Amino acid sequence: MRLQVILNALERHGSFVYESAAWADSSKEGLLVRVRPRRRSRPICSGCGNRGGTYDHLPERRFQHVPLWGLAVWFVYAARRVACPVCGVKVERLPWASGKERTTSSFQWFLSRWAKRLSWRETAEIFGTSWHTVFRAVKMAVCWGIRHRELEGIEAIGIDEVAYRKGHQYFTLVYQIDRGSRRLLWVGQDRTKETLGRFFRFFGRRRTERLKYICSDMWKAYLSVIAREANGALHILDRFHIMQLFNKAIDKVRAQEARELKRKGFEVLKRTRWLLLKRRGNLKVSVATVACGGSRSR
Ligand SMILES: [Zn+2]
Known part of the structure; x- marks a missing residue:
């Protein structure tokens, strides 16, 4: 089976064609897969998302993709610049990578999944990339999760603080603790009234009114803000x-x-x-x- 067949089955982009795969300069560097636009396809402007005419081509660039048999796989593509009637001359939007990323989105998802099991450094070493690439992959996954998360129907939250820098600094953490749905909802610097006030502003009045239970320790700043912002909920103090x-x-x-x-x-x-x-x-x-x-x- 040729590599293009696998790529077309798993990662097909209608306006682009995978050309033949070849070894990079040395086999240690992995495999290069050249990509070209389908004939007569018009590039998409990265500014407004409309299609426009091709203005010119930029030099070839490599985009690191999910490795195969432990070999690094790179897409090689010379991006077009779009003559956009709205934005002027802009680089085209690519379906396999976002913004200025030199890592394909598939590889970012792959790395972010492994980064939940291994340290970020180990993930980078095993899959032949840098710590920063893993960091950006995790950030991409977290931002996606935040954009797509559902905050409706939350009835129980827990508020806790965590110390860092040898206990001189704190973060305030707010969790959803409903039965069957436990997750971190929000993190704020410090453990002041202002910190927790920011959580309630983020969470919104309507959702706060629907809270039934709030658990926290007896930190005074939390007690006063919970009493002020969510007096309809039952406030449960921790037993310890x-x-x-x-x-x-x-x-x-x-x-x-x-x-x-x-x-x-x-x-x-x-x-x-x-x-x-x-x-x-x-x-x-x-x-x-x-x-x-x-x-x-x-
Ligand atoms: Zn445009």
Whole structure:
């Protein structure tokens, strides 16, 4: 089977023809597939999308495509410039690559899928390209995803922060956490009121009014913005932070009481800190032992 047959089956572009494939200067460089416009086809203006007459041809350029048998595959094409009645002289729009990319869109999708499984550096090394090409491929896929994502029907969101630069800087992350649909929706620099306010402006009033549940930790900036922007939703605080506050409060009261009793000449609350903070099910030592000055109950 010839390479053109495979390309025509998988990646057919009506106005263009794949010519014969040949080795590049050395076989290590891979295979070159020359592409030419179909006879009498008119180029598409990259500015407005209308067809126009051919003004001239630019020098040949290579576009890296999905590798075959581990060999790099390159499309070689001399782009036409279009004499466009609207935009003037413009380079033609190519169906296999966007903008000024020198990587075909198919190869970008291929790289972005592998970049979910391997590091970007490994992806670049294995498929014979650069880290920046992988980065641009991932960016293309993410931008496509953002343009095509559906934000309707979201009922539950979770708000969290993540530290970076050794904990001196934060991002605010907002997730959809509906049953069966969990995904990252939004990322904002910092964890201020302004940050979360920006999320709600992005999300819009109508969608916010339809939220039923919001989960967050007890970071004060989040609490006040959620109360202001989404008071129709049930605000669920995470258990870890609630228990942390409860434990602090218990410890404060215990210390106060112990001091007060000591002042009066009693020492009954000594060594009870862990006894009070432990879960009931984890308690092994009887209260009587402790009260009698027994071993520490930890
Ligand atoms: Zn135009």
